[in-house]
Amino acid sequence: MQKLLSKARQAINDFDMIQENDKIAVGLSGGKDSLTLLHILKNYQKFSPQAFELIAITLNPGGVDNSPLYKLCKDLEIPFYEVQTDIKEIVFDIRKEKNPCSLCANLRRGALNDNAKKLGCNKVALGHHKDDAIETFLMSMLYEGRVNCFSPKTHMDRQDLTIIRPMIYIDEYMTKKAARDFDYPIIKNPCPADGKTNRQDIKELVSKLNKEIPGSKKNIFGALNNSDRLFIWDKEKIK
Incomplete structure (x- = not known):
């Protein structure tokens, strides 16, 4: 937990994620990443220079x-809210999406943010880690033809809500280890497409690249943080 806290604290400080009197909703899916995030923020709360509140929201x-x-949050003394949704029915039964991830993510994001706002939160914490950032970065280039990735901190003007990702410096293997070491109550992902997505393909590609080109994963993540040396073809500037 100390290593996790150290990396999370670095991200929180680097991107100024938490301020005094924040009320933060943790998006708790029940997977290893969101459970790790919940424990990190609960522990960070004890020595944080800023006082802040924590709640957990789970979308069913x-x-x-x-x-x-419910039991976990009660033991951690974190208010827990479960929100019943019809996301699965919309995505798979009504829309019958062949590539469901984008629609599902949008529906979940909207429901989570709306409920966080209703519960008086000004921030939502998501459990994205370093591997998620690397995979999103590559997916954007390979599938969309653009250089793009989610931000460690994003302010949503329309809802006046800030999204933070305190685990952005944490490798996925660390969340897997934490889940084993602390025996987290993992909720099995109910998605029928779990493990059969473009993201899974990219995850396997990154692993393959890192074996064939040692250090490539580290360098891809480094590129995300190296804005001073970003060079892309700007036709007007080049002219």
């Missing part, structure tokens, strides 16, 4: 037993 896409999350 339909038919998932989240009772272990």
Whole structure:
């Protein structure tokens, strides 16, 4: 936990993620990443120079037993809110999406932000880690033809809500280890497309690249933080 806290604190400080009297909603899916984030922020709360509140919000896409999350949050003394949704029905039964990830993510993001705002929160914390950033960066280039990735901190003007990602410096293997070491109550991902997505393909590609070109994963992440040396073809400037 000390290593996780150290990396999270560095990200929080680098991107000025938490201010005095923030009320932060943790998007708690029940997966290893969001459970790790919840424990990190609860521990960080004890020595943070800024006083802040924590709550947890779980979106139920339909038919998932989240009772272990109720118990966990009670033990951690974190207010827990479960929101029933029809996301699974919309994505798979009504829309019958062949590539469901984008629509599902948009629906979940909207529901999480709306409920966080209703509960008086000014920030939402998401469990994206370093590997997620690397994969998103590559997906953007390979599937969309643009250099893009989510930001460690984003302010949503329309909702006056700030999204923070305190685990952005944490490798996925660390969240896997934390889940094992601390015996987190993992809720199995109910998505029918789990493990069969473009992101899974990119995850496997990154692993392959890192074996064949040692250090490539570290360099890809470094490129995300190296804005001073960004060079792309700007036709007007080049002219």
